[in-house]
Amino acid sequence: MSETAFWILTALAAGRRHGYAVLSDVEGLSGGRVKLRVTTLYASLDRLQRDGRIRSAGAEVVDGRARRYYEILDLGRDELTAEADRLAARAAVAVANVTHGRPVQPLPAVSMATA
Amino acid sequence: MTDRRRLRYERLLRWYPAKWRRTNAAVVLDTLEENADRLGQSRPTVGEAWSLRAHGSAERASPAVITIVAALGLLFNIGPVIALLSGAVTDHPWLTVLRITAQFVGAFLISTAAGALLLRSGRIIAESALATLALSAAAWALGAVAFMAWGVGFDEADPGAPRSWFSDAFPIFAGSAWFLASCALFLVAHGLLRPLCPKTLRIILSTLVAVPTALALGLSSVTPTGTVLGAGVVLVVASFRLGTRRTTTKGVTYRRPTLNQRQRTRIATGAAVAAVLGFGCAAFALTGSMWLPAIGDTTDAMRVGLLGGAVVAIITVLAGAEVLINRRGHVALGPVVFAIGALLCVAFSYSLSIDNAMGWPLVLLAAVFTGLTGGLLIAPALPGPPLLRASLVTAISVALAVALGLFVITAMSFIAPFLAAILAIRMTRRPPGINEMRNAAGPPRERGLGRA
Numbered sequence: 001m002s003e004t005a006f007w008i009l010t011a012l013a014a015g016r017r018h019g020y021a022v023l024s025d026v027e028g029l030s031g032g033r034v035k036l037r038v039t040t041l042y043a044s045l046d047r048l049q050r051d052g053r054i055r056s057a058g059a060e061v062v063d064g065r066a067r068r069y070y071e072i073l074d075l076g077r078d079e080l081t082a083e084a085d086r087l088a089a090r091a092a093v094a095v096a097n098v099t100h101g102r103p104v105q106p107l108p109a110v111s112m113a114t115a
Numbered sequence: 116m117t118d119r120r121r122l123r124y125e126r127l128l129r130w131y132p133a134k135w136r137r138t139n140a141a142v143v144l145d146t147l148e149e150n151a152d153r154l155g156q157s158r159p160t161v162g163e164a165w166s167l168r169a170h171g172s173a174e175r176a177s178p179a180v181i182t183i184v185a186a187l188g189l190l191f192n193i194g195p196v197i198a199l200l201s202g203a204v205t206d207h208p209w210l211t212v213l214r215i216t217a218q219f220v221g222a223f224l225i226s227t228a229a230g231a232l233l234l235r236s237g238r239i240i241a242e243s244a245l246a247t248l249a250l251s252a253a254a255w256a257l258g259a260v261a262f263m264a265w266g267v268g269f270d271e272a273d274p275g276a277p278r279s280w281f282s283d284a285f286p287i288f289a290g291s292a293w294f295l296a297s298c299a300l301f302l303v304a305h306g307l308l309r310p311l312c313p314k315t316l317r318i319i320l321s322t323l324v325a326v327p328t329a330l331a332l333g334l335s336s337v338t339p340t341g342t343v344l345g346a347g348v349v350l351v352v353a354s355f356r357l358g359t360r361r362t363t364t365k366g367v368t369y370r371r372p373t374l375n376q377r378q379r380t381r382i383a384t385g386a387a388v389a390a391v392l393g394f395g396c397a398a399f400a401l402t403g404s405m406w407l408p409a410i411g412d413t414t415d416a417m418r419v420g421l422l423g424g425a426v427v428a429i430i431t432v433l434a435g436a437e438v439l440i441n442r443r444g445h446v447a448l449g450p451v452v453f454a455i456g457a458l459l460c461v462a463f464s465y466s467l468s469i470d471n472a473m474g475w476p477l478v479l480l481a482a483v484f485t486g487l488t489g490g491l492l493i494a495p496a497l498p499g500p501p502l503l504r505a506s507l508v509t510a511i512s513v514a515l516a517v518a519l520g521l522f523v524i525t526a527m528s529f530i531a532p533f534l535a536a537i538l539a540i541r542m543t544r545r546p547p548g549i550n551e552m553r554n555a556a557g558p559p560r561e562r563g564l565g566r567a
Contacts, residue, residue: 039169067145
C-alpha cells in the first residue's frame with residue numbers, strides 16, 4: 001500500500017469526508033509530513049474508488065463551493081487494518097530489541113606483541 | 116484577484132479530458148480554490164500548474180487509449196519486420212529512413228503504453244510520467260538518428276569513401292539517446308522503488324537499474340522483433356490489468372485432469388518414443404555427415420535431421436494435445452491443428468532442395484502458424500467482448516509469429532525431444548490431482564493414503 005493511499009484511508013476510516021477535509025486530515029494526521037496536492041488527492045481517490053476500497057457518498061454545495069464526499073468500504077478498511085497490523089508488528093519488534101537488548105560492549109584491545 | 120486565479124485554474128483544468136471535466140471539474144476547482152485561500156496564494160504555483168498538466172494528460176491514458184497505442188506500436192513495427200524477413204529491404208536511402216522511423220515510432224508508442232500501464236496502476240506518479248514521456252520521446256528520436264548515422268557510416272566504410280559529419284556524429288547521437296533514456300528509466304525505477312525508504316539507496320538502485328536497461332533497450336531496438344514482442348506483452352497486460360470485464364467462453368472448462376491410467380500410459384509411451392526418435396534426429400542433424408557420408412555434406416545432414424525432427428515433433432504435439440483437450444476441452448483443437456500445420460510446413464520446406472524458391476515462404480508460413488498456436492492457446496483466458504478478444508488474439512499471434520515464431524519453429528527439431536521427455540516423465544509420475552480431489556472431498560476418516 002502506498003503512503004498516500006494509507007493516509008487517505010486512515011482519514012476516511014474516521015468517517016465520511018469531502019475532498020478538502022481529507023487533504024487537511026492527511027496533513028494533520030501525519031504531523032505535517034505528508035502534504036498532498038489537490039491533483040494527487042483526486043487521482044488517488046479515483047484509483048481507490050476504482051479498486052473498490054472507497055466510494056463516493058454524495059455531493060453538496062456549502063458556502064458556494066461544490067463538495068463531494070467519500071467513505072471507506074469494507075475492503076479498504078480490511079486492507080488498512082492489515083497494513084496497520086504489519087506496521088505495529090514491525091514497530092513492536094524494534095521496541096522489544098531496543099528495550100531488552102544489551103548495549104554493545106567495547107572490544108578489548110589486542111596487543112600485537114602478544115599475538 | 117480571486118476571479119483571475121479561478122480563471123487560471125479553469126484554464127489549467129482544460130488539460131483534463133472533457134468527459135472528466137463534466138463530472139469532476141467543479142469539485143476539483145473549488146477544492147483548489149479552498150486550498151489556495153488557506154495558503155494565501157493569489158495564483159497557481161508553478162508546481163501546481165505542472166501537476167495539473169501532468170494529471171490532466173495522465174487522465175487521458177484510459178484503458179482503450181493504452182490498447183490502441185500499443186496496437187499502433189505493433190502496426191508500426193510490422194512493416195519493418197516484413198521488409199526484413201521477406202528480403203524486401205532495399206538500399207534506397209529514403210526507404211531506409213522510412214523503415215527506421217516506423218521502427219522507432221513504434222518503439223516509442225509501445226514504451227509509452229507500458230509507462231501508461233504503470234501510471235494507471237499507481238506505481239509512478241503523473242508528474243514523473245509526463246517527464247518520462249518527454250525524455251523517452253527525445254531518446255527514441257535520437258536513437259533513430261543514431262541508427263541512421265550508423266547505417267550511413269557502414270555504407271561509407273565499404274567503398275573507403277571519406278566519412279561524413281553525420282556518420283562521425285554517431286557516438287554523440289547514441290550517447291545522448293542513452294543518457295536521455297537512462298534519465299527516463301531512472302524516473303520509472305525511482306517510482307517503482309518508492310517503498311524503499313532511504314533516499315540515497317533509492318537513487319543508487321534506480322541509477323543501477325536505469326543505465327544498463329536503457330542500453331539493453333537501445334540495442335534490442337536495432338531489430339524490430341524485440342519491440343513487437345514487447346507490444347504483445349503490453350497488449351496482454353493491458354487486457355488483464357485494466358479492469359475489462361471477464362467473459363466466459365462457450366465450451367471452455369478448466370477442470371482437474373481426469374486422465375485415466377490407460378490414457379497416461381498411452382501418452383507416456385508416445386512421448387517417450389518421440390523423445391528417443393527426436394534426440395536421434397537432432398544427433399543426426401549435428402553429426403550425420405561424419406558417419407554417413409552418403410547423405411552428403413554437413414548442410415544436407417542438417418536438413419535431413421531437421422526434416423525428421425519436425426515430423427517426429429508431430430507425435431509430441433499429439434501426445435500433448437490429448438492432455439490439453441482433456442483439461443480445456445475442444446478449444447484446444449485450434450492450437451493443435453496450427454502447431455501440426457507449422458511442423459508440416461517446416462518438414463516440407465526441408466524436403467525441398469536448398470535453392471527451391473518455395474523453401475523460405477514455407478518457413479514464414481510455419482512462423483505464422485506458430486504465432487497462431489500461441490495466440491489461440493492464450494485466447495480462452497483473455498477478457499472482454501468477442502470483438503476485443505479476436506483483435507487481441509490477432510495482435511498477440513502477429514507479435515508471437517514475428518518475434519518468436521521463426522526462431523522457435525526452425526529450432527523445434529531440437530526443442531521438441533526435451534518437451535517430449537518432460538511429458539513422458541510427468542505422465543509416468545503419480546497424478547497430482549489425487550490429493551486435491553481427496554482434500555475437496557473432506558478429511559480422511561479412516562486409515563488410508565491421506566493419513567499414511
